[in-house]
Amino acid sequence: MMLELTKSLALGFLFGWTLHKAGLTHYARIVNVYRLRDLTVIRFMLTALVIGGFAIQAGLDLGFAARAPIPMTAMLANLVGGVVFGIGMATAGYCPGTIVAEAGEGRLDAWIAGLSGLLVGAIVFGLLQPHLMPVLARIGAVGRVTVAELAGASPWLVLLVFGQVVTLVLVRVARVRPAS
Amino acid sequence: MPHRGSPAQVLRERDDSAPISATGGTRHARKASVADAHNPDRQVSLRWTIALVVLALIVLARSGYAQCPSTASSCTTCHEIQGQRPVSRQPWHVDHGFGDLCASCHAGDPVAPEEALAHVGLRPPLADPIAACASCHADDHGQRAERYRTVVAAAPPVSGQGPPAASAPTGRMADRVLALVAALLCIPLFVVVRRQLREPRRPMRAGLRDKLWSPYVAGGLLGLVVAFSEVICGRPIAVSGAFDKLAAYAGGWLFPDSQYYAHVMTPGITWQVWLIVGVLGGSFASSKLSGEARLRWLPDTQWQPRFGASRRRRFAIAFGGAMLVQIGAGIAGGCTSGLAISGGAVLAPAAFLFMAGMFAGGIPTAWLWYRGRGA
Numbered sequence: 001m002m003l004e005l006t007k008s009l010a011l012g013f014l015f016g017w018t019l020h021k022a023g024l025t026h027y028a029r030i031v032n033v034y035r036l037r038d039l040t041v042i043r044f045m046l047t048a049l050v051i052g053g054f055a056i057q058a059g060l061d062l063g064f065a066a067r068a069p070i071p072m073t074a075m076l077a078n079l080v081g082g083v084v085f086g087i088g089m090a091t092a093g094y095c096p097g098t099i100v101a102e103a104g105e106g107r108l109d110a111w112i113a114g115l116s117g118l119l120v121g122a123i124v125f126g127l128l129q130p131h132l133m134p135v136l137a138r139i140g141a142v143g144r145v146t147v148a149e150l151a152g153a154s155p156w157l158v159l160l161v162f163g164q165v166v167t168l169v170l171v172r173v174a175r176v177r178p179a180s
Numbered sequence: 181m182p183h184r185g186s187p188a189q190v191l192r193e194r195d196d197s198a199p200i201s202a203t204g205g206t207r208h209a210r211k212a213s214v215a216d217a218h219n220p221d222r223q224v225s226l227r228w229t230i231a232l233v234v235l236a237l238i239v240l241a242r243s244g245y246a247q248c249p250s251t252a253s254s255c256t257t258c259h260e261i262q263g264q265r266p267v268s269r270q271p272w273h274v275d276h277g278f279g280d281l282c283a284s285c286h287a288g289d290p291v292a293p294e295e296a297l298a299h300v301g302l303r304p305p306l307a308d309p310i311a312a313c314a315s316c317h318a319d320d321h322g323q324r325a326e327r328y329r330t331v332v333a334a335a336p337p338v339s340g341q342g343p344p345a346a347s348a349p350t351g352r353m354a355d356r357v358l359a360l361v362a363a364l365l366c367i368p369l370f371v372v373v374r375r376q377l378r379e380p381r382r383p384m385r386a387g388l389r390d391k392l393w394s395p396y397v398a399g400g401l402l403g404l405v406v407a408f409s410e411v412i413c414g415r416p417i418a419v420s421g422a423f424d425k426l427a428a429y430a431g432g433w434l435f436p437d438s439q440y441y442a443h444v445m446t447p448g449i450t451w452q453v454w455l456i457v458g459v460l461g462g463s464f465a466s467s468k469l470s471g472e473a474r475l476r477w478l479p480d481t482q483w484q485p486r487f488g489a490s491r492r493r494r495f496a497i498a499f500g501g502a503m504l505v506q507i508g509a510g511i512a513g514g515c516t517s518g519l520a521i522s523g524g525a526v527l528a529p530a531a532f533l534f535m536a537g538m539f540a541g542g543i544p545t546a547w548l549w550y551r552g553r554g555a
Contacts, residue, residue, distance in 0.1 A: 005454050007456040008452075008454035009461070011413070012456060013458040015458070015459050016192040016460060016462025017463070020463040021393040022393060026480065027482065028480075034539070034548060043395040044398055044518065046399070048406060050403065052522075053403075053526070054411075055411075056406075058407075058490060060411060065411045071519055071531065073528055073529045073533070078533035081349050081534060082514075082533065084504055086508070087508070087542065088500075088505035089542055090546040091545055092420055092502055094498065096505060096506065096516070096517070097517045101460075104473075106474050107475075107481070108476065109491075109494050110494070113494070115275075117506070120503055121502060123434070126431045127438075132511065137277065142529065143259060144528075147527045149527065152354045153354035155527060168372060170414035171373065176419055
């Protein structure tokens with residue numbers, strides 16, 4: 001039990017560390033993604049996606065696990081949830097991870113308003129869930145599948161093309177320089 | 181193209197060693213960052229950081245994998261996470277996929293770790309709809325069972341049927357197309373990367389005391405952390421779930437009749453909660469080392485020119501935004517970490533739909549808050 005607890009704490013510690021070192025504990029950094037003025041969050045996330053994707057596939061092929069946990073794809077729920085999430089994120093400059101990381105940095109708005117907002121939001125969702133989810137979760141429900149499984153392709157090839165596209169996008173974004 | 185809203189400005193900010201954090205630095209931190217900027221040993225510091233992290237991950241991995249604490253039932257652990265005889269994608273499984281509900285309908289022992297024990301008392305749900313369905317659907321269990329029976333009659337499910345394996349010709353076709361795309365993409369990649377290499381290299385900051393790492397270094401590290409969590413522990417790096425689990429204490433007490441709190445979201449101090457305790461510690465350690473940890477009431481930049489110095493105003497808007505964020509994560513099935521990053525890394529379509537939704541909601545919202553203001 002102690003070991004399990006240590007693992008969760010250690011993984012969380014590294015996650016919090018990367019959030020702070022990437023500079024995501026700032027209201028402006030988060031909000032300016034949506035104003036297309038500061039794409040740090042996009043660089044951070046896409047890099048994590050590609051590196052994580054290759055590392056996960058390598059881990060699976062090396063036999064550490066048969067399958068990684070795959071989130072449920074229910075198209076309407078994923079999209080609608082994303083829209084509500086984006087509205088909240090662009091309003092407060094928070095996402096759940098950065099609220100906790102901001103709290104760790106000593107920000108009292110995150111301690112007081114952010115954490116309580118998340119808890120109250122969780123309760124509100126608990127009340128909405130029986131009314132919303134039976135409808136939302138059914139439309140466009142594909143189940144716990146990956147893009148590679150849907151296309152019937154090798155996950156390595158999907159990752160390769162995905163990595164190439166991400167590299168092109170990131171390099172292109174980074175190449176833009178001020179006119180001066 | 182580089183007007184005010186272009187990403188170019190971002191880069192200038194980063195090159196100026198990020199004014200966002202610089203404004204709030206203590207004297208010690210400024211000294212440290214100046215020292216770092218001219219420190220030839222910084223590369224060593226980067227190597228040490230990476231070495232320490234890799235070492236920590238190896239130690240953790242060796243200490244017995246696949247034993248991480250999991251809140252998933254043993255049904256989900258074997259049939260979904262480990263993929264042994266995955267469940268069919270018939271409507272009843274899709275309909276009830278929002279929670280870890282296997283045992284509610286199929287009975288058995290959802291906490292028994294071994295197959296023989298876990299399968300004691302398993303029942304075919306449709307054989308006895310009252311036992312299988314009525315605890316949640318007291319009023320209309322008959323109708324619901326009937327609807328599923330018609331599906332069974334139309335296409336009898338094979339027991340233990342998994343996701344349909346791609347037929348060989350389709351698989352080969354998709355692989356060929358992807359390989360062709362990958363080959364073609366090498367051309368623009370070559371051009372772009374060569375151009376990038378010719379430009380003066382900016383120093384990569386990744387020392388323990390640096391205020392800001394290159395987002396590529398931080399993101400790459402996060403990618404490894406996510407992979408460790410997904411493969412070795414069999415669970416995503418997910419934050420929003422912890423708040424669902426904690427709020428369920430209050431929710432179950434406030435709404436004792438709620439099926440959601442009784443069956444779907446049961447309270448608990450689970451791995452998710454320990455994960456966010458870790459996040460708190462990691463962010464504190466990082467900010468302490470770079471001299472940025474201190475109590476403050478308002479965001480450092482951009483907030484005050486737009487919203488003023490009122491704490492109450494910041495708290496109200498932050499509270500409302502955080503609420504929406506948690507509700508959105510609940511609807512979508514995860515947040516930026518649990519769905520977008522962890523789900524995207526395993527190539528789940530859900531992650532990419534969620535990110536599309538985030539921008540569809542976030543861009544108009546940010547525009548509304550800042551329209552007509554330069555701040």
